[in-house]
Amino acid sequence: MTSDEVLRARSATRRFGDFTAVDAVSMAVRPGEVVGLLGANGAGKTTLIRLLLGLLAPTDGAVELLGGPPDRSHRARMGYVPQNLGLYRDLTLAENLAFSAGAYNCAVPDLPAALRDVRDTLVGDLALGAQRQAAFVVALAHRPEALVLDEPTSGVDALARAELWDTIRAQADRGVGVLVTTHYMEEAQHCDRLLLMAGGALVASGSEHDIIGDTRAVAVHTADWARTFAVLNDADIPVILDGTAIRVPDTDPAMIASALSEAGVDAEIKPVPATIEERMLVLARSR
């Protein structure tokens, strides 16, 4: 551990019985950077976060938070927005803020304009976007040195998502080290660096460009997309259907052409660079 790391895992492993949820993961987050933790459902992201925060003990390996053990005193210097937001739903927004400020021994923070009118509303009655914004206000009130955000933009509209990413970037700009999970792959662009998990392991890291590398995909253009999907699916070829657009990551275009021509499907087949999501699928399959 060097003092310029706010979060650090060294071969951190967590097993539940025979099942390995986090498998020898080593990673770090430094002050001022936004690190995106990506992975499919069940990849182990939340379990890794819980290890880093000391909410779960590693079965093997070690974690450090702000240069020390992830205990209460180190946790007090960081902000955490869990998937379920960690707010008291049967208290008003103002009561949540007062409670949290009391617990962290800091001033009650000002509310952004959008939340001022709902300060006396029970948190459970607020729209999800407002709840997420409120969870940020609570998590930032004590000026944390590290920020861990588990799916912070899940279920909120595009404008609110953009605002939350602005807030995240502003925190990094003031030196906070941020670890953020998301399942919106297009949000990878907001991160300085990415970590990709699959099956509990860290399978790739670096920029989006580094991670995609020279992985290619095949784009299949056809009016008969439903039949094309069925033919490729039946041939056990991993197809991605995005609306009516069909893509197949990491596959020989000739193989797709031959499978479709045998089935009598008329399609235009074009090799294209893979997306981060497609690269992730390839990495997850190889686990």
Ligand SMILES: Nc1ncnc2c1ncn2[C@@H]1O[C@H](COP(=O)(O)OP(=O)(O)OP(=O)(O)O)[C@@H](O)[C@H]1O
């Ligand atoms: N307490 C537990 N006991 C047993 N298995 C667990 C426990 N916590 C997590 N798991 C399992 O570990 C795996 C990883 O779960 P985890 O919640 O870390 O994934 P995730 O990447 O955060 O997924 P999601 O995006 O759905 O939250 C899952 O298969 C999950 O069922």
